[in-house]
Amino acid sequence: MARTLINAPASARRGEVVEIRATIGHPMETGFRAGEDGKVLPRNIIQTFSCRYNGELVFSAELFSAVSANPYIAFHTVATDSGTLVLSWEGDNGFSQTESLQLTVTA
Amino acid sequence: MTRFLLGLLLSVALGSACAQNTSSQDKRRSGFEDMGATTQAMQKDDALNPGMLWVQDGEALWKQPAGASGKACISCHAAAQSSMRGVAARYPAFDASLGRPITLGQRINQCRQQHQQAAPLRPESQDLLGLESYVALQSRGLPLAPPEDARLEPYRQRGQQLFMQRMGQLNLSCAQCHDGLPGKRLAGNVIPEAHPTGYPVYRLEWQAMGSLQRRLRGCMSGIRAEPFAYGAQELVELELYLAARAKGMAMEAPGVRP
Numbered sequence: 569m570a571r572t573l574i575n576a577p578a579s580a581r582r583g584e585v586v587e588i589r590a591t592i593g594h595p596m597e598t599g600f601r602a603g604e605d606g607k608v609l610p611r612n613i614i615q616t617f618s619c620r621y622n623g624e625l626v627f628s629a630e631l632f633s634a635v636s637a638n639p640y641i642a643f644h645t646v647a648t649d650s651g652t653l654v655l656s657w658e659g660d661n662g663f664s665q666t667e668s669l670q671l672t673v674t675a
Numbered sequence: 676m677t678r679f680l681l682g683l684l685l686s687v688a689l690g691s692a693c694a695q696n697t698s699s700q701d702k703r704r705s706g707f708e709d710m711g712a713t714t715q716a717m718q719k720d721d722a723l724n725p726g727m728l729w730v731q732d733g734e735a736l737w738k739q740p741a742g743a744s745g746k747a748c749i750s751c752h753a754a755a756q757s758s759m760r761g762v763a764a765r766y767p768a769f770d771a772s773l774g775r776p777i778t779l780g781q782r783i784n785q786c787r788q789q790h791q792q793a794a795p796l797r798p799e800s801q802d803l804l805g806l807e808s809y810v811a812l813q814s815r816g817l818p819l820a821p822p823e824d825a826r827l828e829p830y831r832q833r834g835q836q837l838f839m840q841r842m843g844q845l846n847l848s849c850a851q852c853h854d855g856l857p858g859k860r861l862a863g864n865v866i867p868e869a870h871p872t873g874y875p876v877y878r879l880e881w882q883a884m885g886s887l888q889r890r891l892r893g894c895m896s897g898i899r900a901e902p903f904a905y906g907a908q909e910l911v912e913l914e915l916y917l918a919a920r921a922k923g924m925a926m927e928a929p930g931v932r933p
Contacts (some may be wrong), residue, residue: 571731574724593728596882638725647915 577674580647589642598633614659622651706867718931726929729884733809742793763811798905811928821918833896834916843900870921873930
């Protein structure tokens with residue numbers, strides 16, 4: 569289980585643009601560095617991030633070796649209906665982390 | 676335009692003064708004030724500060740039983756929010772059983788060994804830094820308050836001597852840069868006054884959390900000296916001197932540094 573820091577409003581007015589900010593603890597090992605024994609450390613990065621809002625994909629990103637450890641991603645979406653935002657990160661060695669948050673939309 | 680810029684400068688200066696210094700007479704500057712606006716914002720916002728990931732670890736470990744005793748930190752110390760408030764601001768402190776000063780990290784390990792009967796945590800390990808940052812967070816905003824303990828005095832003086840002592844192939848002392856040239860640049864970086872207000876810090880260069888000792892060792896290899904080992908008496912003495920030098924400045928842990 570990776571550690572995450574997620575910041576998003578719990579409620580918003582319909583049509584309002586909300587910002588979601590997420591940090592995840594991950595080494596993002598590039599695959600180009602040598603370890604203390606001189607051998608190249610195998611790559612271990614997060615490859616994709618996505619956010620689904622009531623099942624609909626509202627944001628996604630591909631990450632590569634150049635992204636630093638503990639990547640921080642911030643994005644916006646329009647509050648349409650009350651429901652769940654599912655954030656998921658997937659990466660090397662079967663890494664997978666999912667976090668859900670509730671958003672209440674008022675008229 | 677000039678007026679606007681002046682106003683902007685003034686508000687920045689006031690904002691940072693309020694954040695850092697308790698008195699307006701205080702000319703000391705935390706490294707925080709030399710950072711860019713984005714890095715400052717990263718430190719100030721707990722939802723952005725990657726150090727909070729380590730704080731989460733520390734909070735979990737605080738409640739998790741360890742060792743043969745089956746006790747967790749919380750079993751004796753209860754809630755860290757009250758019991759650990761101001762504790763990190765007082766370290767390094769004199770330990771009567773060992774007869775020498777110890778750092779916060781060493782204190783945590785001592786507690787683990789003596790009271791939890793658990794193996795000590797490795798210096799700079801994720802778990803130890805987690806606990807250190809969780810404890811340090813409870814002192815955020817409080818003034819650094821090194822203990823007025825006469826037994827610490829000889830160690831503090833040795834720390835001061837080490838600070839003034841030239842070392843390494845570059846034959847530089849800490850004081851030459853941090854007392855003599857703060858605010859100037861070393862390559863692209865602003866030389867800070869070296870006040871340990873934010874430790875453990877999340878350093879962007881490390882892409883991780885690190886202790887004050889890691890920072891000191893980094894500076895030592897920078898001047899091409901053989902760094903003292905983690906936990907070495909010399910590093911504890913330097914920490915003591917730095918704490919005395921920064922006495923009264925506000926704690927910022929978990930800090931973010933470039």
